[in-house]
Amino acid sequence: MKNKSSFFLIPYLMWLLLFVAMPIILLTVNAFTDTQGQISLTNLRAFLANGACLKMMVNSFWYALLITGLTLLVSYPLALVIANCRHQRLWLLLVILPTWINLLLKTYAFIGLLGQHGLVNQALQFFGVAPRQLLFTKAAFVVVAAYIEIPFMVLPIYDSLHALDKQIVAAARDLGANAWQTFWRVIWPLTLPGVRAGVQAVFIPSLSLFIITRLIGGNKVITLGTAIEEYFLTTMNWHMGSMIGVILIVIMVLVLLATSGKEQNR
Amino acid sequence: MNIIELRHVTRRYPDGFTALHDINLSLEPGKFYSLLGPSGSGKTTILRLIAGFDQPTAGEILFKGRDITNLPASRRPLNTVFQNYALFPHLNVFDNIAFGLKVKKVAPDEIKKKVERMLSLVRLEGFGKRSVQELSGGQQQRVAIARALVNHPKVLLLDESLSALDKKLRKTMQFELRSIQKQLGITFIFVTHDQEEALAMSDEIFVLNDGRLQQSGSPSAIYDEPVNEFVARFIGDSNLMSGHMIRDFEVEFGNHRFECADAGIKPGEQVQVLLRPEDLSLVEPAQGKIVVDILSQLFLGDHYEIWAKDDGGFNWLIHTVEKAPAERCGLHFAPDAIHVMRLGESESEFDQRLSQYEEHEK
């Protein structure tokens, strides 16, 4: 039996070695070597010494936080409404459907929507607000990123709402809690795992977005992802690019630990 | 010849837990056997060993005198009806039943004939095209039985097969199982934790506890003559108390001496005394062997269940067809209603003692 199972595992283990282990190792090696191939901390020092780099990292973190917050704000009520209405599966499918449409296309649509004479400016005009530059602003970046991420936040929250025992809610009402108290004291704490999963699913990709920064944010917003792309494909400094990659991974792991650590305490 | 025999079978798991201790069983062809015990008693382990899903650590399993201990399950001439039925969800009723025949490459028209016959045996004619997931529990159960029987096994193993059904359906299925077994004349081994079920269906029952065989015998023998406290408590309701032997045919318990039907035990030996609640009757205090105060009585449809306390503080369980005549009654029972059990006496010692003094009587 043992031999059989390892036979099945051979192609899978090859994959693990070549496409999981090796990339991580090579990325780390690249990050801690200089252009001559010597082991050094040059890249880390350069990163830490450069104010712009540090500012970029903080900004990247801050934007990811904003995007996650905005997404949560829209998604939780949506998940709540869907979990309490008929034809849940249909609504859920309608939430998932946009994720099947290529990210590039959705982003591209916003170039039209947010343009100087686009739909949003037309709407603003209708309400008497003068048209303004929307495209290539930081706000536009945050809104578009949040739009892209909404389904990934709705799904885990919906799952935990759906798993919630309806009788528990009824019990809370029975014990005299009003709608708000029921939500705040019962529903919210019980769906926190879903919220956490959603935050993980949104925050981490938000740190590394680079399509949206390029197409919507102009070059006003530089995230860790944009920086990596820049170093790898434009300035061709792979060592520095790898260093930022390693830093991104470290931040990611910290975020994962911070959001799932609490769950273990429960 | 015995169709199935287990010789000194022990099953020990790698973590040190011993599921079976030195089990010896002999099963004759054409009988309905039950393996009865609480969960964890090892009854399902025995079934899995016989079926071939598991191998014993020591001992051997014989089929018609041939050692099959290491024969894989797929090559044993016996089939199993699983606890959860284990019907293949992606196959319809017909294909589920036909599975074993198809595996053996039986000709398609032959398969069709056999499956149809099985469907009518389990009274599911016309259900062949149904998805097994559409069936009710009782119907699934029948498909599982048909799927096993279509292969003409010499022995049919049933693992807690009725436990998922509701009470009424279970009674029907007990009856049907028994009639199918009579009709086909093959050996059934039925695993259950339900003593009523075992008593109702079996020719012979094996009572198991903690991986050890406690007692085997016909339902009435096990009910009337349990060898120890475990069997007495597990099968039927009982009044159990400790006492000691005065001499042959006389025992003392609850500070009274009573005439009894047991012998072959040393005078003064500590014993356990069993009285079945239905062997007790309530009479005028003066006519009873013991005087009791009635604590409660429940009418259960066909009898009254009465709890009563004697002067020594023992709580008696009494089943009668009539209400208790008064608050304070006499308790009456015949000498042969008292069943005396020696502490730690094994089944074989019990049988030996029984045969000794029964010969003596003759």
Add this chain to the structure above:
Amino acid sequence: MRKLGKALYLVFAFILLYLPIVYLAYFSFSSGQDMVHFQHFSWVHYQALWADKNLIAIFLQTILLAILSSLIATAIGTCGAWGIFRLRGVQRKTLLVFNNVLMVAPDVIIGASFLICFTALGIGLSFWSVLLSHIAFSIPIVVLMVLPRLHDLDLTLIDAAQDLGAGKGLIFNQIILPEIMPGILSGLFMALTYSLDDFAVTFFVTGNGFTTLSVEIYSRARQGINLEINALSTVMLLVVLLLAGGYLFLTRQHDISLGARS
């Protein structure tokens, strides 16, 4: 009143979700050249799309890439899932952790580290490097889709098949495979969408003139509005709608059988 509020929010959210998509499709039928004023209805952009042999070639390449990579990833992933399923304890946990590395790793990191890898291994950047990458990032999702099915597999079914005389090969083909097939199919489907959807990884590891639709759209979009892209996205939207409709239809049938069971 509360009901109305909920309904309004639902409508608002779905307008938000679908506005960009509908907006794109709407202007694909405009005879103009921008997404500001709808001129009049015309198929002109679809005709341009149809005439754009280059774009059609890229479209076909993308589909080929998706089908090839998802099939290979499904095969490797299913074997991997079976292997992991048979393991216990630490070995299993370790493999699962490593399996999830590519699931949580950002696209940019995957792309950059694969680029380093290919360079180190001396593999040139071309269709092959893209194919390898797509297989690589699709494998873990296949494993994650198949594993729960294996866990749900009722092991007594295997006992039952054995009891009825089936050998090991037969048990795998006739019992295990049909039982985990839904998992394998959703794994395949996910791998397909991963490949079709990917931009970042392909962007890093492509070369030698090979592009996918995503990369092509990116480079065109950087130059501004081009209603040919609108036409293309409308076509893709239709494909997605058909897929979703098929999925809904299939799961609804599934629901009926589930409903009858309970």
